Every structure is written in structure tokens, then in C-alpha cells.
Amino acid sequence: MRVLVTGAAGFLGSHLVDRFLAAGHRVLGMDNQLTGNPANLAHVAQHPNFEFHRQDVTTFIEVEGALDGVLHFASPASPVDYLELPIQTLKVGALGTHKALGLAMAKQARFLLASTSEVYGDPLVHPQPESYWGNVSPVGPRGVYDEAKRFAEALTMAYHRYHKLDTRIVRIFNTYGPRMRPNDGRVVSNFIVQALRGEPLTVYGDGSQTRSFCYVDDLIEGIMRLFERGGADPTNIGNPHEFTVRQLAERVLALTGSKSKIVERPLPVDDPRVRQPDITRARKTLGWEPKVSLEEGLRRTIAYFQAIVAHEGARKT
């Protein structure tokens, strides 16, 4: 196969590139490097089956040759990013998805949309099955991401129904692991980097809000199975083990052995109170479930950030 991954220099995009290359496929990676990091692809730059195009996918995408798959992962994905880049976030979810779908049509390729648990907003149903329609403020600051992804899902289903395009929608729940940016702003990377630097861990609100954290390898395995043998209906992929944000902070302190304190900071607007995926569909249709515990996943992620923080320290001295 030859596949296109948009957002290839991002955290998830780059892991996806690795998995397709490891399976012997050819991969075209695209990224405008707005939030993507070229270092995430440095190890495959010379790979004979990999090519990279620096491109903004909100404008017409031109690709020479055949494609069997288009996986649309381009988007700012951290709340901090989409607050800073609201228009770009809306454009890549809306215009970028349109361009990527159009390309998939032209190439008769299978299309996979990276959607998100944010389509459920601040959920009134818990845990969240795919049948839940969500509780999203279209005009709140997070609406730029949530509504762009909801529009992207609607557009994907329209191409599926009207053009008979072979499509998949993965609703990705909080995922963490190596290659998140140290300044990404999301909770796992923030806490680990803060702990390693000896800075206070910033818990937003009182830390009683919950998330369910999935290690990146588990997520990528679920996405590969969905791409290969899933259906057009949206599928939740995430880890159903739910923790409060304060529990996560305590876990990170214990695993890093850090003496950092925990401090409270204001809760962002529209921050969901709870989040946990109902993964019944993924279990049934893909035979998939996550395998890596939070403790094991955090250990691997801490090891990754230790190298980065040590490098920063060496540069300062």
C-alpha cells in the first residue's frame, strides 16, 4: 500500500508513519509544521519508503501517483494550541478535511479521520458511547476544535453516503507517550516536565475532573485495526481506566521521585468534568482493547522526557 498521513510530524501522525513503514508500506507524510515537530520524523527521513511534503492541507493537495489510504491527522490538538490558533484549528478541521476527502475520492483511497472525544464536549452521559451526541458549546473557546471535528465527521459521513467513499472515523480519547512536545500544554506532558524540572505541578481547578489516559502504542494499534477492518461508524479508541487529574499528579510525583509541590490554577473555560470512553464497539468489531497500564505508560513517557530535560540542562550550563 501507499498511504498519505496528514499531520505526519505530530505526536500521533509520526507514530502512525512508523507503524505503516514497519508493516512494509510506502508513506507520504504531510505537515505544515505549525504544531508538528520535524524531529519526530528525523529517524525516517532517509527511509526508502518514506517521503515528506511540507504543506498546509487547507489548500488544494496535489499528490502524484496512486494512494490506497488517506489518514487525516493534521490539527492543533492541545487546548492551549487551539486557543492560540483558533482560525487555523477551524480551517484544518473543515477545509483540510474537505481537501483530504477530495484527494481520497480522486485516488479511490480509503479515508480515515482522526476525530476526538471532544465531540462529546462536557458529557452528560458517562462513560461515553459512540451513540451519545454530546454537549458542546459552539461559541465557547473550545468550540473551535470541537465544532471543527464535528463538522469533519459530518463531512466524512456525507462523502461516505453520497460518494460511497470507504471511510473510517476514530474518536481519540486522551493519549500520551513519547514525542509529545515538552511545551504541549496537555496534562501528562505538563506534569512530567514540571516534575523533572522541580517546578510545581499545575492542577487546574481542584483536580477532581477526570480523564482516561491511553498509551500511544495501544491507540495506534486500535487505529491500524480500524483502518484495516473497521466500519464507517465512528469508533471510540481510548483507555477506559479513569483517574482524577489530582491522582495523575500524585502518580507522576511518585514515579519521578520529584519533590515538586502541587499548586492549583484556574480551570479553563468549558473544561469537561469527566471523560471515559465506552469501548464496547472497538472490543466487538476490532477485538481491540488497551494493554499498557498507566504506570507502565508513564514510565516510558518519563524516560523520553528525562532525555529532553537533561539536554536542556546541558545547554544551560
Ligand code: UDP
Ligand atoms: N490540566 C491540568 N494541568 C495542566 C494541564 C491540564 O490540571 O497543566 C487539566 C485540564 O484542565 C483538564 C485535564 O487536565 O481537566 C486534561 O487536560 P488536557 O489539556 O491534557 O486535555 P483535554 O482532555 O482537556 O483535552
